[in-house]
Amino acid sequence: MQFQVMNSPFSQEQVELLNRLVPTLTQEQQIWLSGYLTAINTSNTTLHTIPDVTTVISTDSSVAISREVTVLFGSQTGNSQGLAKTLSQKLEGLGFQVTLSSMSDFKSNTLKKVQNLLIVASTHGEGTPPDNAIPFYEFLHSKRAPKLEDLQFSVLALGDSSYEFYCQTGKDFDKRLEELGGQRISPRVDCDLDYDDSAAEWIDNVLANLRGTIESTSTSGALTATGIEKVAEQSAYSRTFPFKAEVLENINLNGRGSDRETRHLELSLEGSNFQYEPGDCVGIYPENSLGLVESLIEKMGWSSEELVSVNKKGEQRPLREALLNNYEITVLTKPLVEQAAKLSSNNELQALVAPGNEVELKNYLEGRDLLDLVQDFSPWEVSARDFVSLLRKMPARLYSIASSSKARPDEVHLTIRTVQYEAHGRDRYGVCSTQCAERLELGEQLSMYVHHNPNFKLPTKSDTPIIMIGPGTGVAPFRAFLEEREESGAEGKAWLFYGDQHLLTDFLYQLDFQRWVKDGVLTRMDVAFSRDTAKKVYVQHRMLEKRNELYQWLEEGAFVYICGDEKHMAHDVHNTLITILEQEGGKSREDAVAYLTEMQQQKRYQRDVY
Structure with a gap:
C-alpha cells in the first residue's frame, strides 16, 4: 500500500518518507514498530512500571x-x-x-x-x-x-x-x-x-x-547502529574498515637449510591511531593467488571483467578483482558444497551431499579448494554472479603481535610461518603466509586491523612471575611480553619454554632471547629441538625435567601462558602440568585438574591456541 496525503493524516514530506521506509521493513521490524508506537501512545495511562518489572509487548x-x-x-x-x-x-x-x-x-x-x-x-x-x-x-x-x-x-x-x-x-x-x-x-x-x-x-x-x-525516549530511532x-x-580504522599498513621489513627468520620458512614482518602504524597491548593480535586481509583465480575463471568459462556483488550493500567489482580480494576460495565448507549442489545437475555431487553421506563429504572437504570442486563436478551452467553469491567473504588471518608498542611506537611486528603442502595431486599454499613470503615487497601495503584479546594478558602486578610456553611461531606473543617487561622495568621472574626442529636453523629470535637472559629480563630459558636428537624432545619433556622448580613457581603464584597448536602441543602441555601437580604436589588427578581450573578462573592460566 502506498501512503498518500489524501488517504492518511500525514504531510507530503511524511508520506514520502513512509513510502521509502515501510517497504524495506521486515515482518519482525513491523511488529516491533507497532509495539513501540503503542507503548508511546499508552505510556501516560496504561503502561505502568515498578522498580524492576514492566509489561512486555510481545508477539505472543x-x-x-x-x-x-x-x-x-x-x-x-x-x-x-x-x-x-x-x-x-x-x-x-x-x-x-x-x-x-x-x-x-x-x-x-x-x-x-x-x-x-x-x-x-x-x-x-x-x-x-x-x-x-x-x-x-x-x-x-x-x-x-x-x-x-x-x-x-x-x-x-x-x-x-x-x-x-x-x-x-x-x-x-x-x-x-x-x-x-x-x-x-x-x-x-x-x-x-x-x-x-x-x-x-x-x-x-x-x-x-x-x-x-x-x-x-532517550534512544529513539533505528537500532541499526550496532x-x-x-x-x-570511535576509531578511524577497524575490522570493517582496515588500515593500509606499509611494510617496513620482511625477512626470513629460518637459517639456510631449514625445512621451514618463517617471516618476520614489521608494519608501520603511523597515522592509524591504533593502540595495542602484548597479547593482542593483528588481523590481515590477504590476497588470493592470481594463478588460482585465473584457473577458476577459465574452468568455469566466465569473463574476468563481469561485475559481481561483493557485499550486501550491492557494491560491484570485476570478477577477477572480487575473487582476488573479497572472497575465500581456498577452503571448502559443508554449507558451500551443499549450496553449490543446488546449482548443479551432477549426480556424483548430489550423492555426496545426500543424507547419510556425512563421512564421505567430510573426507572430501579435507585439503580441497574451490577449483577442486568445479573440476571434480563439472559441467556447470551457472553465472559467475550466482556462484559467487555462495562464497564466504575473505576472512582476516589473525597473527599474535610480536612487539611492544612501548618499545616500538607506530610499529607492529608479526611472526608468520609459510604454509605449503601437497594434497590431492596439487601443491597448496597458505593464502596470507604465501603472499607475505613470495609477493610482499618493502613499501607495499597490507590491509590490517588490531584485534584486542583481553584473555591473554600480562599480570597487572609487574613483580608476578610468568611461565611462557610457545614452540615455533607460538613464541611471538612472548617476544612482545618480554619487550614490554623490559621497557617497564618489571621485576617479576620470567621463564620461557621454546621448541622447534633444529637449533642451528630454527631458533626464532634467538639473539633477542639470549640478550634478555643476559640482562635478567628473562630469568631462565629451556629449549627443545626435536630433530637434533635420536629421540624427539618437545617442550613438555623439558617441563617434566624441571618439574620441581616449575611447581615451586606455580605455588609462588606464577602466571602460565601457552601459545601455539591446540590439537597436539597445547593438549600435551596441559596434561604435563597435571602430571607435575600430581607428582610434585602430591595431588590426585581430580585435585590437579581442579588446581588448573582455579588458575584459569584467577586468570593465572591463559592460552592463545589455534
Whole structure:
C-alpha cells in the first residue's frame, strides 16, 4: 500500500518518507514498530512500571519481565567478549540494568534468579567451548543445573563453517537452556568468520524484542547502529574498515637449510591511531593467488571483467578483482558444497551431499579448494554472479603481535610461518603466509586491523612471575611480553619454554632471547629441538625435567601462558602440568585438574591456541 496525503493524516514530506521506509521493513521490524508506537501512545495511562518489572509487548502475549539482563560471554580470542560488551552498552542505553560477565566469573548458583539471559559464545577447535566458558558449560549440562521455567534467553554463536562442529558451543547452550525450561527472546543466530552482519542482525532483534518492555525516549530511532559500527565511529580504522599498513621489513627468520620458512614482518602504524597491548593480535586481509583465480575463471568459462556483488550493500567489482580480494576460495565448507549442489545437475555431487553421506563429504572437504570442486563436478551452467553469491567473504588471518608498542611506537611486528603442502595431486599454499613470503615487497601495503584479546594478558602486578610456553611461531606473543617487561622495568621472574626442529636453523629470535637472559629480563630459558636428537624432545619433556622448580613457581603464584597448536602441543602441555601437580604436589588427578581450573578462573592460566 502506498501512503498518500489524501488517504492518511500525514504531510507530503511524511508520506514520502513512509513510502521509502515501510517497504524495506521486515515482518519482525513491523511488529516491533507497532509495539513501540503503542507503548508511546499508552505510556501516560496504561503502561505502568515498578522498580524492576514492566509489561512486555510481545508477539505472543503480555507477560511480566524483569528490567535486569544478564549477558554472559565465552570467548577465546575476544570476539565474543567484544560483541557482548557492545550488546550490554546498547541495553544500558535502553534503560536495562545489565550484568556483563565472562562465564568463568559468573556464579552458577545465581542462575535460577536470572530472568533475562543473553549468551555470546564462540566454538573453539573441534566443537569445544573456549577456556573461559568451560565451568559454566559443565555446570549447565550437569545434574546440578536448575529448572529455568522463568528464564527468557537468546544465544549468539560464533564459529567457523569449515569445521565439522560449526558453532557447536552456542548450539549446545541454546538446546540446554530450552531443555531446562527457558523461552527464547529471539532465535539463535550462528555466525561464520565474517560475523559482522549476522551479529548486528541478532543484536538488533534482541534489542527490538526487549525494547518494547520499557518507555525509552532517550534512544529513539533505528537500532541499526550496532557496536560494530560504533567501534568504527570511535576509531578511524577497524575490522570493517582496515588500515593500509606499509611494510617496513620482511625477512626470513629460518637459517639456510631449514625445512621451514618463517617471516618476520614489521608494519608501520603511523597515522592509524591504533593502540595495542602484548597479547593482542593483528588481523590481515590477504590476497588470493592470481594463478588460482585465473584457473577458476577459465574452468568455469566466465569473463574476468563481469561485475559481481561483493557485499550486501550491492557494491560491484570485476570478477577477477572480487575473487582476488573479497572472497575465500581456498577452503571448502559443508554449507558451500551443499549450496553449490543446488546449482548443479551432477549426480556424483548430489550423492555426496545426500543424507547419510556425512563421512564421505567430510573426507572430501579435507585439503580441497574451490577449483577442486568445479573440476571434480563439472559441467556447470551457472553465472559467475550466482556462484559467487555462495562464497564466504575473505576472512582476516589473525597473527599474535610480536612487539611492544612501548618499545616500538607506530610499529607492529608479526611472526608468520609459510604454509605449503601437497594434497590431492596439487601443491597448496597458505593464502596470507604465501603472499607475505613470495609477493610482499618493502613499501607495499597490507590491509590490517588490531584485534584486542583481553584473555591473554600480562599480570597487572609487574613483580608476578610468568611461565611462557610457545614452540615455533607460538613464541611471538612472548617476544612482545618480554619487550614490554623490559621497557617497564618489571621485576617479576620470567621463564620461557621454546621448541622447534633444529637449533642451528630454527631458533626464532634467538639473539633477542639470549640478550634478555643476559640482562635478567628473562630469568631462565629451556629449549627443545626435536630433530637434533635420536629421540624427539618437545617442550613438555623439558617441563617434566624441571618439574620441581616449575611447581615451586606455580605455588609462588606464577602466571602460565601457552601459545601455539591446540590439537597436539597445547593438549600435551596441559596434561604435563597435571602430571607435575600430581607428582610434585602430591595431588590426585581430580585435585590437579581442579588446581588448573582455579588458575584459569584467577586468570593465572591463559592460552592463545589455534
